[in-house]
Amino acid sequence: MDPAQDALIVVLKSIRDQADAVLQRIEHAKQRALLWKCAACGHTKHFTRPALAEVAAPFPRCGGATFDPVLRLTRSLAKT
Numbered sequence: 001m002d003p004a005q006d007a008l009i010v011v012l013k014s015i016r017d018q019a020d021a022v023l024q025r026i027e028h029a030k031q032r033a034l035l036w037k038c039a040a041c042g043h044t045k046h047f048t049r050p051a052l053a054e055v056a057a058p059f060p061r062c063g064g065a066t067f068d069p070v071l072r073l074t075r076s077l078a079k080t
């Protein structure tokens with residue numbers, strides 16, 4: 001096989017592995033977050049440790065049960 005093609009394969013596999021690692025982090029961050037934002041009223045609920053969405057519900061102010069994680073990916077990604 002063409003050596004240039006071999007090198008290209010190595011680079012592409014490396015990019016794929018890095019993308020997989022970032023996707024795994026995003027999925028992990030989606031499951032647990034320090035901040036959960038209420039989908040109904042927009043207020044956030046803070047936790048001292050990453051918590052699941054189920055732990056955040058119901059929201060004390062409005063009783064809302066749907067939350068969006070407030071992700072801080074830039075900080076966690078900067079560690080690598």
Ligand SMILES: [Zn+2]
Pocket residue numbers: 038039040041042043059061062063064
């Ligand atoms: Zn709410």
